[in-house]
Amino acid sequence: MTLFERSAKELQELIHSKEVSIADLTKEAFDRVEKLDGDVEAFLALNKEKATATAAELDQVPFEERGPLFGLPIGVKDNIVTEGLETTCASKILEGFNPIYDATVVKKLRAAGMVTIGKLNMDEFAMGSSNENSAYKTTKNPWSLDRVPGGSSGASAAAVAAGEVPFSLGSDTGGSIRQPAAYCGVVGMKPTYGRVSRSGLVAFASSLDQIGPITRNVEDNALLLETISGVDPMDSTSANVEVPNFAAALTGDIKGLRIAVPKEYLGEGVGEAARASVMEALKVLESLGATWEEVSLPHSKYALATYYILSSSEASSNLSRFDGIRYGFRAENVENLMDLYKETRAQGFGNEVKRRIMLGTYSLSAGTYDAYYKKAQQVRTLIKEDYDKVLADYDVIIGPTAPTPAFKIGEIVEDPLTMYANDILTIPINLAGVPAISIPCGFEDGMPLGLQIIGNYFDESTIYRVAHAYEQATDFHKQTPQIWEVK
Amino acid sequence: MAELTKEEVKHVAHLARLAITEEEAEKFALQLGAITEFAEQLKELDTTNVEPTTHVLPLVNVLREDVATKGLDRETMMLNVKEQEAGQVKVPAIMD
Numbered sequence: 001m002t003l004f005e006r007s008a009k010e011l012q013e014l015i016h017s018k019e020v021s022i023a024d025l026t027k028e029a030f031d032r033v034e035k036l037d038g039d040v041e042a043f044l045a046l047n048k049e050k051a052t053a054t055a056a057e058l059d060q061v062p063f064e065e066r067g068p069l070f071g072l073p074i075g076v077k078d079n080i081v082t083e084g085l086e087t088t089c090a091s092k093i094l095e096g097f098n099p100i101y102d103a104t105v106v107k108k109l110r111a112a113g114m115v116t117i118g119k120l121n122m123d124e125f126a127m128g129s130s131n132e133n134s135a136y137k138t139t140k141n142p143w144s145l146d147r148v149p150g151g152s153s154g155a156s157a158a159a160v161a162a163g164e165v166p167f168s169l170g171s172d173t174g175g176s177i178r179q180p181a182a183y184c185g186v187v188g189m190k191p192t193y194g195r196v197s198r199s200g201l202v203a204f205a206s207s208l209d210q211i212g213p214i215t216r217n218v219e220d221n222a223l224l225l226e227t228i229s230g231v232d233p234m235d236s237t238s239a240n241v242e243v244p245n246f247a248a249a250l251t252g253d254i255k256g257l258r259i260a261v262p263k264e265y266l267g268e269g270v271g272e273a274a275r276a277s278v279m280e281a282l283k284v285l286e287s288l289g290a291t292w293e294e295v296s297l298p299h300s301k302y303a304l305a306t307y308y309i310l311s312s313s314e315a316s317s318n319l320s321r322f323d324g325i326r327y328g329f330r331a332e333n334v335e336n337l338m339d340l341y342k343e344t345r346a347q348g349f350g351n352e353v354k355r356r357i358m359l360g361t362y363s364l365s366a367g368t369y370d371a372y373y374k375k376a377q378q379v380r381t382l383i384k385e386d387y388d389k390v391l392a393d394y395d396v397i398i399g400p401t402a403p404t405p406a407f408k409i410g411e412i413v414e415d416p417l418t419m420y421a422n423d424i425l426t427i428p429i430n431l432a433g434v435p436a437i438s439i440p441c442g443f444e445d446g447m448p449l450g451l452q453i454i455g456n457y458f459d460e461s462t463i464y465r466v467a468h469a470y471e472q473a474t475d476f477h478k479q480t481p482q483i484w485e486v487k
Numbered sequence: 488m489a490e491l492t493k494e495e496v497k498h499v500a501h502l503a504r505l506a507i508t509e510e511e512a513e514k515f516a517l518q519l520g521a522i523t524e525f526a527e528q529l530k531e532l533d534t535t536n537v538e539p540t541t542h543v544l545p546l547v548n549v550l551r552e553d554v555a556t557k558g559l560d561r562e563t564m565m566l567n568v569k570e571q572e573a574g575q576v577k578v579p580a581i582m583d
Contacts, residue, residue: 097567098566098567100559100563100564100566100567101559193543193544194543194544194546207541207542207543233551236546236549237542237544237546237549239544239546299532301528302528302529302532304525305525305526305528305529306529308522308525308526309526309529316503320504323504324569325568325576325578326567326568326576327567327568328567330569330570334579335579335580336579336580336581336582337578337579337580337581338504339506339579340578340579341504342504342505342506343506345503345504345505345506346505346506346507349505354505354515355515355518355519355522357503357505358496358499358500358503358505358515358519359519359522359523361499361502361503362491362495362499362519362523365499365502371530372523372526374539375529375530375534376526376529377539377540377541378534378537378538378539378540379529379532379534379537380539380540381537381538381539381540382532382534382537384540384543416518416521416522417521417522417525431540432543433543433544
């Protein structure tokens with residue numbers, strides 16, 4: 001049992017009735033980490049001293065000055081910079097790097113009174129679908145320790161699923177919030193591109209990256225997204241649109257909702273259990289007054305290739321800043337500047353990161369630019385138009401988040417193309433830029449499955465309303481892994 | 488174009504500023520070859536007159552007021568620099 005089985009609202013009730021203090025909640029997080037993280041291996045760095053001091057200060061703030069997430073513990077993915085708290089992107093090349101400012105989202109967490117517990121493991125530079133590409137450790141799936149938690153925000157999902165923290169932030173470039181949320185049986189939202197500031201998010205693919213919340217239920221997720229959203233002068237791609245009160249959308253009423261179900265999302269490569277769980281979910285939504293129809297997103301099959309060319313091209317440019325000179329790892333015993341660059345990067349980056357930098361550099365180089373990079377940008381237009389067309393006629397698009405539940409550690413790590421195929425149902429959403437959530441919708445052999453709900457640009461409210469209505473009608477989100485009950 | 492030679496891989500590695508061993512060049516040639524071959528499927532699509540998407544939002548020229556603001560503190564910025572001297576970042580010889 002842990003306090004963290006409660007929602008934010010329930011935790012605030014306990015705080016207001018003085019049954020627990022913010023100091024107690026912070027201590028609960030570090031106690032849970034101490035007991036569980038030897039098995040789960042989610043945290044790369046802990047913020048114990050500062051968090052404990054902060055919690056004591058927050059306990060002194062009058063109740064009327066507090067918001068809905070005040071005093072609650074959160075874990076932060078290690079590609080989001082935190083002043084004075086080591087941030088590595090799970091890469092050797094950033095070993096020992098202490099950021100000198102906070103990411104905009106981290107400033108917003110602090111302004112909301114949230115307590116940062118520590119930094120969460122990931123695939124190196126967010127490149128991967130299993131957390132096996134971390135240079136430091138492989139996070140385990142709390143539902144079965146021999147399985148991956150997904151990636152790249154694998155530890156952000158695993159820490160919430162294990163009840164180490166009730167909230168976390170992840171980032172999603174091609175599915176990196178939604179796929180681990182599905183694998184770990186928690187709620188993960190990739191907001192509309194531009195909804196959340198990327199200032200202080202170490203860039204992987206700038207036209208695709210978005211930070212988003214991972215939680216145990218939909219309402220907490222809506223509260224956290226509202227907290228981190230908004231236009232930011234430090235990110236010129238953040239959108240100047242109003243931030244709604246997302247939690248106010250959770251009315252439970254989805255009568256008349258029009259759902260599109262793309263046949264490409266239930267076709268070849270999608271497992272029988274994932275398909276069946278989606279069909280069951282559609283029945284639940286129908287019983288609540290929604291209707292659904294099959295549609296087609298004809299360019300879906302081209303999304304994977306488009307994504308790998310575009311994201312790798314952007315990464316090859318973004319990651320050129322890691323040169324061993326201003327921060328992080330620096331190779332020794334080199335002759336000249338060129339050697340310093342080459343040796344620092346060769347020794348500092350892992351294999352997957354090198355592979356993608358090379359793929360990106362190749363796609364952008366003279367002679368291949370038109371055939372790969374420009375072609376992929378044109379196909380991206382076609383993919384985006386598929387979504388625009390369907391979302392003109394329907395409120396949401398629904399399908400599975402991933403083709404299968406979590407696979408075993410070591411199963412496909414050496415096979416890049418098979419590994420990439422895990423993200424086939426999440427990648428097109430990043431290319432289109434629309435928002436999407438993954439919520440728990442069933443199990444296969446004891447491992448969680450995720451339902452993906454995709455919405456229109458800046459219409460996260462409708463997604464949350466549907467997700468919440470479904471959550472109220474089911475109890476998948478109430479189930480916890482065995483590890484939850486600490487030995 | 489899908490087939491990548493070891494020499495091409497070495498050239499790309501140089502452009503990307505990555506030191507690479509013979510063994511790695513061989514492995515990357517195979518893996519990158521497989522990935523680019525997979526990417527060849529995009530050629531099936533006719534994209535004549537299709538505008539490339541660089542960015543999904545209709546944003547143009549996001550500007551702020553032309554007012555000077557304080558940047559990061561110099562000493563703070565030097566905190567993560569491994570080799571430095573007299574407030575300067577130190578690097579090895581730029582020319583041989």
